[in-house]
Amino acid sequence: MTAANAAEPAGAVTVAPVGTATKPLAQRSVHSGLARSRVSVAVPSHLVEVAVAWVSADGRAGGQSATVTGGGLTWRLAGRANASAGDAEAWYATTVGVPFTVTAVAAQPGLGIQLAVSTYTGASGIGAVTSVSGESGAPSAGLTPQANGSIVAAVGMDWDWAILRTPAPGNTIDRQDTDSDQDTYWEQHLDARSQSGTAVTIADTAPTADEWNLVAIEVLSANPPPTCKTAADTVEGKKAAVFLTLNVSWCYTPAGVVSSNATYSYTPARNASYYYAQLNKNVYATGEVGFGSSVSYSYFNLDLGTTDGEILVLNALIDTRGQLSFNQNTGG
Known part of the structure; x- marks a missing residue:
């Protein structure tokens, strides 16, 4: 006891x-x-x-x-x-x-x-x-x-x-x-x-x-080693089976983020053609770190016989405490 x-x-x-x-x-x-x-x-x-x-x-x-x-x-x-x-x-x-x-x-x-x-x-x-x-x-x-x-x-x-x-x-x-x-x-x-x-x-x-x-x-x-983490999120297209994935790795101490990196990938859908994809990194004056990924595509709708398009957006933000959040969006 x-x-x-x-x-x-x-x-x-x-x-x-x-x-x-x-x-x-x-x-x-x-x-x-x-x-x-x-x-x-x-x-x-x-x-x-x-x-x-x-x-x-x-x-x-x-x-x-x-x-x-x-x-x-x-x-x-x-x-x-x-x-x-x-x-x-x-x-x-x-x-x-x-x-x-x-x-x-x-x-x-x-x-x-x-x-x-x-x-x-x-x-x-x-x-x-x-x-x-x-x-x-x-x-x-x-x-x-x-x-x-x-x-x-x-x-x-x-x-x-x-x-x-x-x-x-x-x-x-x-x-x-x-x-x-x-x-x-x-x-x-x-x-x-x-x-x-x-x-x-x-x-x-x-x-x-x-x-x-x-x-x-x-x-x-007085000099603690950083905490290192990895995280990933995926956004799915609404008009076709297209998937955009953002992978983030970062390390931080109580003083803030000390290193960060990200990669992205996308999975094509049948009859889709891609014409733009990007990944950006921004380090803000506040000490926060942001990653923005997006892919836009066009595809031929077999059922309607028309061509349509969509943009997938997936962002990540690491705050000064080393906490990460994702934000995703889709639009035509």
Whole structure:
């Protein structure tokens, strides 16, 4: 049985300053410490990057929490899970290119607390966040990423027993500690990078009998790879069995359309002769991209003994969000 923690803070994006934006997204380092009540970790950072402070703490169910400070940085809470005994939290900040020390302090004193700090180059901030608690079963949290190329990572706490996690396939444990109070604290990430809108699950396979808390977050890339799609539509003539098909392929990022192409084809009807066909592309000042295809033909109507004609038009428009729509028309 699992329960999501209510009223989680939104994963607001902290834009990384110029200097890290051109670097590929990567987890550069993990530094950690384990203590009671209060724990500090020194991070030898010399880059401007996004830092995530993973906090897991012993404590009574629904009561434990922590605060994170240090380095003169602005730390924001991304998510907290404490419906089960103990606490798991993720905090984040943008560093300033000098070494810093982070401190986590538990609200319930005298109990174990682990702090692990991960730094990410080429990151722009935090996207989707999921906070889950379970009375039993293998720890697991589902998350739907907001962007391509993100890193999905998590922090967890097991209050019942000092048992190391067994990660599910596609998951990697970054750090895990146990203490004499029979608690387990850990951090992990998914090996694969995200695809926007495609749900993922960060999970372990064992143990399965303990209660746990887990917070999963999406670390956004400053340069996410584009989303690429293809689509096609066909318009049919009303006067003869003529078909015009427009095929469109395009790639886009949150900044807009980065590439696009189209091809067209038409299928002739018996007794039809074609005298004009075209495909045009227009890139508008708004950033939208349009494709226009058309074919006009004449044919001999055997039933009436007359010659008739028709124009088939099939257009496509890609908006600045990368969404495509078709528009078709026929006329004589």
